[in-house]
Amino acid sequence: xxxxxxxxxxxxxxxxxxxxxxxxxxxxxxxxxxxxxxxxxxxxxxxxxxxxxxxxxxxxxxxxxxxxxxxxxxxxxxxxxxxxxxxxxxxxxxxxxxxxxxxxxxxxxxxxxxxxxxxxxxxxxxxxxxxxxxxxxxxxxxxxxxxxxxxxxxxxxxxxxxxxxxxxxxxxxxxxxxxxxxxxxxxxxxxxxxxxxxxxxxxxxxxxxxxxxxxxxxxxxxxxxxxxxxxxxxxxxxxxxxxxxxxxxxxxxxxxxxxxxxxxxxxxxxxxxxxxxxxxxxxxxxxxxxxxxxxxxxxxxxxxxxxxxxxxx
Numbered sequence: 039x040x041x042x043x044x045x046x047x048x049x050x051x052x053x054x055x056x057x058x059x060x061x062x063x064x065x066x067x068x069x070x071x072x073x074x075x076x077x078x079x080x081x082x083x084x085x086x087x088x089x090x091x092x093x094x095x096x097x098x099x100x101x102x103x104x105x106x107x108x109x110x111x112x113x114x115x116x117x118x119x120x121x122x123x124x125x126x127x128x129x130x131x132x133x134x135x136x137x138x139x140x141x142x143x144x145x146x147x148x149x150x151x152x153x154x155x156x157x158x159x160x161x162x163x164x165x166x167x168x169x170x171x172x173x174x175x176x177x178x179x180x181x182x183x184x185x186x187x188x189x190x191x192x193x194x195x196x197x198x199x200x201x202x203x204x205x206x207x208x209x210x211x212x213x214x215x216x217x218x219x220x221x222x223x224x225x226x227x228x229x230x231x232x233x234x235x236x237x238x239x240x241x242x243x244x245x246x247x248x249x250x251x252x253x254x255x256x257x258x259x260x261x262x263x264x265x266x267x268x269x270x271x272x273x274x275x276x277x278x279x280x281x282x283x284x285x286x287x288x289x290x291x292x293x294x295x296x297x298x299x300x301x302x303x304x305x306x307x308x309x310x311x312x313x314x315x316x317x318x319x320x321x322x323x324x325x326x327x328x329x330x331x332x333x334x335x336x337x338x339x340x341x342x343x344x345x346x347x348x349x350x351x
Contacts, residue, residue, distance in 0.1 A: 046100060049091030052076060055107045062111040063267045071116060075106040078120050113267030126175035130223045135215035137277045139171035142334045143253050146308050146341045147175045149332055150251050153304050153343075154180065157248045160205045163298070165238055165252035165291065167209035168277055170220030170231070172251055177207040177229035208232045210241055213276065238287075239294045246303075250295045253308040258284040284310055288320050296324045299346040307342045314339040 052072050059068035073084055079099055080086070095103065109119050117123040117138045123130050125139035126147055132138050154160040154176075164173035209231050211217050217233050224231045234241035239250075259279045262270060269278065280286040288307070295305050305326060309317050314331055321329050326344035334340040 046094045046097075047092050048076070048087060048095055051095055051100065051103060052087070052091075055103065058107055059110060063113045071110055072107065074116055075110065075119065076103055079103055079106070112271075114272050115268045118272060123169075125169075125171045126179075128175060128178060128227050130169050130171055130174070131219055131226070132169055133215075133219060134272060135213065135274060136169040136219050137273055139169060142340050143172065143308055144175075145332050145334055146251060146253065146306050147172055147179075149341055149343060150176050150249055150306055151179055153249060153306075154205065156302075158204075160249060161245075161247045162205065162207045162249045162251065163239075163242065163247040164207065164209040165250065165295070166254050166277070166287075167211045167220050167233070168216050168253075170209060170223040170229075170233075172253060173207050173209040173220070173231050174223050174227050174229045176251070177205075177224070177231055178227045180205050180207075181229065206232070208234065208242065208247075210234045210236055210239070212237055213274075216274075216277075238291055239298050242298060246298055246300045248300055248303045249306065250299060250303070251306045252291060252295075254287040254291060255280040256284045256287065256308070256310040256313060258282055283316075284313065285316055285320070288317055292320045292326070293324045296326060296346055301346055301348045303346050305342075305344050305346075308340060309342050311338055314342075317342050 055072035055076075056069040059065070059071055062068070064071065073087060077083060077087065079102055106119055110116065115138055117132050118134055121131060121133065123132045123138050126144050130139060150162070150172075154162065162176060164176075167173050207229070209220060211220065212235070214235055217235055221233055255276070255278050257265070257278050257280065259282055262279070280288070291307075292305070299305060305321075307317065318329055321342065321344045325347065327347045328343070328345040330343050331339040332341040332343060
C-alpha cells in the first residue's frame with residue numbers, strides 16, 4: 039500500500055496556520071496574519087492566493103512559512119517577522135532595535151511639513167529618531183514634493199523656488215543599532231539626513247533649528263503589564279518607557295529644545311494618552327507659547343505643538 043503524502047497546498051497550509059494562530063495572543067487576526075506572512079514569502083497578493091489555493095507550496099517555502107507562524111505565535115509583531123513596515127506611504131526596514139512606526143505619528147509629520155512652509159530654508163531636528171521614520175518622511179516629502187498641502191499655496195504666492203525648497207534634516211539617537219537602521223531607511227527612500235549619536239540634544243548643543251520634532255519614550259513603567267505582548271516583549275524598552283509617570287524624557291527634552299530653537303521656531307512632540315495637561319504645563323514652564331494639541335483619528339490629543347516666542351522689538 040502506498041503512503042499518502044500530506045496535503046501541502048496553499049489553501050490547506052493557510053487553513054492549518056490560521057488554526058494554530060487562533061491559539062495565540064491575537065486569535066481575531068489569525069487568518070489575516072497567516073495570509074500576510076504567506077503573501078510575503080510568495081511575493082503575491084491576496085487575490086493570487088485565493089486563485090492558486092490548490093497549488094503546492096515548495097518545501098523551502100513551507101519551512102519558512104512554518105517558522106514565521108511559530109514566531110507569530112509568541113506574539114512577535116508581523117513587522118519584525120517581515121523586517122519591514124510602511125509609514126507615511128514609504129517603506130521602512132524595522133528590527134527589534136527600533137520601534138515599529140505607528141500611523142498616529144503621521145500627524146506629527148503632517149504638522150511638521152505644514153510648519154516648514156514658514157521658513158525659507160528650514161533646519162529640522164528629529165530627537166530619538168529610531169527607525170528614522172519621522173526624519174525620513176519629512177526629508178523625502180520636502181525633497182520630492184515640497185511642503186505637503188501648504189506647498190501649492192506657497193508656490194502660487196512665490197514663496198518657494200520652482201525647483202523646490204532647500205532644507206536640512208538632522209536626526210539623533212542614543213542607540214547605535216537604531217542609527218544603522220535609520221541610515222539604511224534614509225538611503226532606501228532617497229532622503230539626505232545628517233545622523234548623530236548622543237543623548238537628546240547633546241550632539242547639537244552649539245546649533246539652532248527652526249523645527250524640533252520628537253516621538254520620545256512616554257509610557258510609565260508601571261503600565262508595562264497593561265501593554266500587548268507584541269509591545270511589552272518585543273519592542274525596545276529604551277524607546278518605550280520614561281519613568282514612573284512617563285514624563286521623564288519630556289522634563290529634560292522640553293527645556294533643552296527651547297534653547298536650540300530659533301525665536302519663532304516650533305517644537306512638536308508626540309504624547310501619550312492622558313498626558314496633555316502635564317505636557318502643556320512643562321511647555322509653559324519653558325516659556326514656550328502658542329501651545330496647542332493635535333488629535334489623532336480617535337480624537338485623542340496626540341501631538342503637542344509649541345513655539346519659542348519672538349522677542350518684542
